[in-house]
Amino acid sequence: MIPSEHPAPCASPYAAGRRSGEHAGGCEHRHHDGDPARQEAAERTLRRAAAELAAIADRIRAISERTSATLTDPRMARRAAARPWSAAEAYTALLRAATHPRGLGFAFGGLPARLGGMVGLESLGRHVAVTSLRLRIAAVAVGHPELLTDPGTSRLIDAVTGDRDIATGTIMRAMIAERGASEAMSAVAPIAMEVLAARALLDENPFNDGAGWAIATGRQPDAEPLFGLATRAITRWDRGEGAAAPVAPPPGLAEHGGVLSFLGNVAVLGTDGRVLLQELDNGRYVVHAPGMGFGRPINDSPQDFVGAGRNAMLGDSPYVRALAKAIAAFGVPQGARVALVGHSEGGAAVMNLAQNPAFCARYHVTHVVAVGSPIDFKVCADPATWVASITNQHDIVPALDGVGTGGCFDLHPDWYVVDYTHPSHRFPQCHSIAVYLADLRDLLTDERRAIDTELSAYQGAVVRGQVYRLHDREAR
């Protein structure tokens, strides 16, 4: 898949456009010196080449799997029994094709591929995929030259893509010891997915190979790339039919619309399980969904760690079901126009609502604004729904679905994507709603105006509001 053309430059000096849709009116952003047009062209070329390499890697993998399948084809075996000498020649040729280190390499799929990976046998397809990932890193480095000039990150990139496991671990430990975990993670964040995918493809752990392939080829992984833990295994504790109970509103909620008001409301709500519904003076509705709360990873609220994982990777969750119940309890009439606004896990949860055909048949979801959310593989049920995704490149959370700053696949050319950076941002601070709110207010002024223009029908006065506390399950 070849990425589409990037839009034309705009004025903001802070943001770096990963993908921006037509609604953006065109946004290209750089924060370092140099000719922006040339840098944009260089980045676009590298991403396009990376996408082409990923497609080639995929085709080589398919050929490898067909070749190894031929070796165990029962029809070949029947012929072989009749002509042993000719069969020996055919099998020798096939075996050479499937295992030659300067050809396909170790061209087996399934269990043999896993066993081969454990003893370091590598296939050609994997190496082409890793080259694609390294090109993606090079593309990110156009906007983040510090990745290649920083001794830690540059050594890490060399170690990971050079398949040097011990060196990779040593460098990461040294970076954390020297800079602290927060700064080390912030330094690696823009290329975290590429680094993890390359490790997954080259390490001896056979269980994370699928995740590595998925990230490298632009598909949604069904496991995490570090150890290969399956998504279903991680999210199995996030269960429940979802429940919503009305509670008193906290002070400080905005009384009018606009993206800063909506995100301000999300910040006021906090992450203790509360959501806000508002009705505007023109009969439109706004749903506010905050992100994951810190504390116990599994608790009664759907805004917990396992809930965050579930909403990022799967389409349904207690959070989604509880949100739907809150919307029904608020009395939003059938066919009403609704805007969904979410931060972090909340953004993934509202996107899950927007991609639910039954929900969208009942309500007219006109807009979704997701901030710091992993939503790249979600698709709205109504293609007319306008989606804005705002992500900081040093924030790892939006990349948890496998698509980070280095993504080279244009998954949503019609979305308005603001993928920005700022040298002072550190993870996890840069993931907080307060920082995103401040950035939209003070740094991303053009982008904020563009979003507000799209949300012009949601700028009016609030005539009614209700806060709900969400739970995984109904009270017994």
Place this chain on the structure above:
Amino acid sequence: MNPTVSRLRADAAELAELAQRLKVVAASVPDPPPWLTAALARHSARCTLASTHLAQAARAANRLDREAPRSAVLR
């Protein structure tokens, strides 16, 4: 033609085509870093060799198909 032989031939042709596509990718990046030039040249050469291997396997499989008694093929 035997479907196994057809598939091996098609895959050999596809790998030859992929080897060329890798060269095109290499040429599409202006001022490529040395690691990229080396990696793509290596990948392209491996595709070409793998294509040769698969073509040889197709010929051997075809010979086996022609020499095997009809009863064994149809079984």
